[in-house]
């Protein structure tokens with residue numbers, strides 16, 4: 387048995403109340419890890435109390451709503467944080483009340499906020515790590531619904547097995563999850579078919595694109611444009627992948643305007659890169675993430691100019 391498996395098992399067996407936390411602005415790996423873990427625990431430990439927490443709600447039909455719990459429940463629980471590198475990024479800071487915290491993640495382990503930190507940065511998704519642990523405990527412990535959640539996280543974070551973090555182990559876990567009778571075509575259609583509204587937004591991104599030296603692409607959505615297209619900042623930033631498969635682009639980003647507490651316009655952004663790491667850059671602008679996929683928040687206009695400069699330096703095209 388893997389070392390992680392032993393630690394994980396010990397925590398689960400010692401605690402009857404388990405609260406599961408995810409990061410703010412959850413993506414499908416955050417949801418997939420959270421609900422995959424919740425489903426697995428309910429399937430295998432039916433007498434435990436398991437709660438999935440988080441204030442942001444999803445409008446996707448296959449993502450369940452969060453559980454609502456009193457502070458005391460969290461106080462008496464083991465909190466498991468999935469797919470979240472920093473404690474500050476957890477959606478529901480009541481995690482700090484918990485008796486113990488177990489971190490399970492695949493981001494660089496800079497903030498070791500757990501009592502134990504099961505972090506494997508070689509995993510393409512957090513769900514890959516969870517599935518590896520579950521499989522190690524008992525391959526038969528993973529049932530269909532759990533597999534569906536885990537598979538969604540695997541597919542989205544690996545961009546359909548295209549990221550540099552995709553390995554033989556990723557495909558092995560993909561195969562393991564696929565063996566649980568999940569409907570691969572249906573899951574793909576649900577995850578990746580875009581609706582007409584999104585298609586029209588992608589057209590807007592293409593029309594608004596700014597390109598520096600052929601190698602950096604970025605789009606800024608103003609408050610007015612967000613309103614015009616009925617977009618919030620998060621939805622606008624999700625369009626970043628629209629610029630992801632252009633040969634020339636080394637770094638690409640979407641920024642959106644937002645009003646801060648002092649009524650100033652500031653910018654949040656999602657950044658992607660092909661080869662050069664951008665998480666170090668992002669960490670200088672209230673952000674962070676993966677080497678090729680990061681986020682920043684609260685940038686001033688000058689910060690915005692500076693970060694574009696940083697991109698040019700990173701790509702060595704100045």
Ligand SMILES: [Mn+2]
Pocket residue numbers: 415416469492511512543
């Ligand atoms: Mn992830």
